[in-house]
Amino acid sequence: MRIALLGGTGDIGGGLALRWAYDTSHTVLIGSRDAEKARTKAEEYTTELDSRGVDVDVAGFENRAAADRANVVVLAVPPYHVGDTVEAIADALDEGDVLVSPATGMKRDEDGFHYHKPGAGSVTRIVADAAPSGVDVVGAFHNLAAARLSNLDAELGVDTLVIGDDEDAKRTVTDLAEGIEGLRALDAGGIANAPEIEALTPLLVNIAHNNDGLNDLGVEFK
Amino acid sequence: MRIALLGGTGDIGGGLALRWAYDTSHTVLIGSRDAEKARTKAEEYTTELDSRGVDVDVAGFENRAAADRANVVVLAVPPYHVGDTVEAIADALDEGDVLVSPATGMKRDEDGFHYHKPGAGSVTRIVADAAPSGVDVVGAFHNLAAARLSNLDAELGVDTLVIGDDEDAKRTVTDLAEGIEGLRALDAGGIANAPEIEALTPLLVNIAHNNDGLNDLGVEFK
Numbered sequence: 001m002r003i004a005l006l007g008g009t010g011d012i013g014g015g016l017a018l019r020w021a022y023d024t025s026h027t028v029l030i031g032s033r034d035a036e037k038a039r040t041k042a043e044e045y046t047t048e049l050d051s052r053g054v055d056v057d058v059a060g061f062e063n064r065a066a067a068d069r070a071n072v073v074v075l076a077v078p079p080y081h082v083g084d085t086v087e088a089i090a091d092a093l094d095e096g097d098v099l100v101s102p103a104t105g106m107k108r109d110e111d112g113f114h115y116h117k118p119g120a121g122s123v124t125r126i127v128a129d130a131a132p133s134g135v136d137v138v139g140a141f142h143n144l145a146a147a148r149l150s151n152l153d154a155e156l157g158v159d160t161l162v163i164g165d166d167e168d169a170k171r172t173v174t175d176l177a178e179g180i181e182g183l184r185a186l187d188a189g190g191i192a193n194a195p196e197i198e199a200l201t202p203l204l205v206n207i208a209h210n211n212d213g214l215n216d217l218g219v220e221f222k
Numbered sequence: 223m224r225i226a227l228l229g230g231t232g233d234i235g236g237g238l239a240l241r242w243a244y245d246t247s248h249t250v251l252i253g254s255r256d257a258e259k260a261r262t263k264a265e266e267y268t269t270e271l272d273s274r275g276v277d278v279d280v281a282g283f284e285n286r287a288a289a290d291r292a293n294v295v296v297l298a299v300p301p302y303h304v305g306d307t308v309e310a311i312a313d314a315l316d317e318g319d320v321l322v323s324p325a326t327g328m329k330r331d332e333d334g335f336h337y338h339k340p341g342a343g344s345v346t347r348i349v350a351d352a353a354p355s356g357v358d359v360v361g362a363f364h365n366l367a368a369a370r371l372s373n374l375d376a377e378l379g380v381d382t383l384v385i386g387d388d389e390d391a392k393r394t395v396t397d398l399a400e401g402i403e404g405l406r407a408l409d410a411g412g413i414a415n416a417p418e419i420e421a422l423t424p425l426l427v428n429i430a431h432n433n434d435g436l437n438d439l440g441v442e443f444k
Binding site for chain 1 (some may be wrong): 240311331333334336337379380383408409410411412414417418419422424425426428429431432433436439440441442443444
């Protein structure tokens with residue numbers, strides 16, 4: 001597979017890029033609105049992997065060029081950029097490509113973090129509504145702690161929930177997820193089930209904030 | 223402690239009653255709108271515990287009489303009965319008693335189960351709004367599978383999230399929760415953080431429904 005991580009210079013995108021490059025033989029492409037920034041980050045990741053004895057080239061591109069070279073495109077961008085990002089890359093997507101949505105809307109008040117549910121129902125739904133016809137959308141990787149994902153010495157041992165309305169696309173993303181060591185992918189149904197998954201992310205932040213010794217939390221369903 | 227489980231004839235209330243009677247020395251009282259039904263269930267639990275070599279009497283009462291005898295009152299009733307139940311027992315509550323809210327609103331459509339967020343913000347908030355002054359409200363036990371809780375042979379090994387705006391009341395409920403073997407209580411902050419916790423329950427149902435071999439799911443934060 002050729003996986004483009006749009007927003008791959010950021011926390012969750014960088015973590016997924018490193019894990020896929022380290023644990024699998026998939027081709028990893030870093031995308032950013034700024035091609036130069038993407039190249040710089042890609043070089044950092046390549047150096048990090050080389051220091052661990054993994055000889056792969058992670059390449060960086062402007063978002064559209066990264067999406068054009070990939071068959072799975074992960075939208076690791078802030079929720080308020082998701083719609084624009086899909087629009088900007090739409091004509092670079094081919095029929096059969098899969099768009100993956102890991103973003104979640106959060107707002108903070110004095111009590112903690114809360115789910116900021118978009119009018120469309122979920123961020124994953126925003127992506128599904130914006131996706132060109134023939135391109136399937138899958139929600140996944142919403143509830144992973146970026147710092148832990150980015151640290152290749154950190155064990156995961158957690159689950160990620162996969163949602164989507166096309167079973168083939170879900171299987172593709174499930175296989176990609178389970179290629180990462182210590183990550184189990186569970187089926188949580190269709191995109192209509194996204195809000196409860198996206199809402200779990202602020203809850204993880206609240207739990208980490210309120211309990212000493214619990215940081216960069218993930219979740220295991222058992 | 224004297225713990226009243228209102229709705230203790232139902233699934234989650236019965237499970238908590240059995241676990242506390244089996245694992246701790248707290249006095250467990252079963253409440254129901256129907257005193258006769260409460261007594262019948264209490265006898266069933268007593269027989270079940272006796273068959274396991276635990277010699278305790280679980281007693282059953284009408285809700286108000288159960289609440290009157292307890293210092294911790296768990297509202298294990300459906301979410302649409304929570305307000306009425308608090309009203310019905312209000313004058314039996316003493317200052318310093320703690321009300322515990324485990325209920326969550328769910329609705330089902332063709333895709334699965336979804337969180338049915340009450341207008342007040344959460345079921346826990348409904349309880350807090352209805353509680354008499356001097357009685358603190360704590361949310362806990364939202365995300366436990368009733369069948370697993372009720373089966374004393376089933377290992378738990380899962381977490382429950384505790385929320386509340388009074389630290390002493392939270393500590394009381396945290397201690398009660400951790401008296402149950404295999405249950406870890408985590409602090410998730412104030413009652414304003416309830417919606418994301420209550421929304422986790424329908425998600426657990428959706429995951430169990432979509433993955434063979436996963437039933438009566440709980441969650442561990444790790």
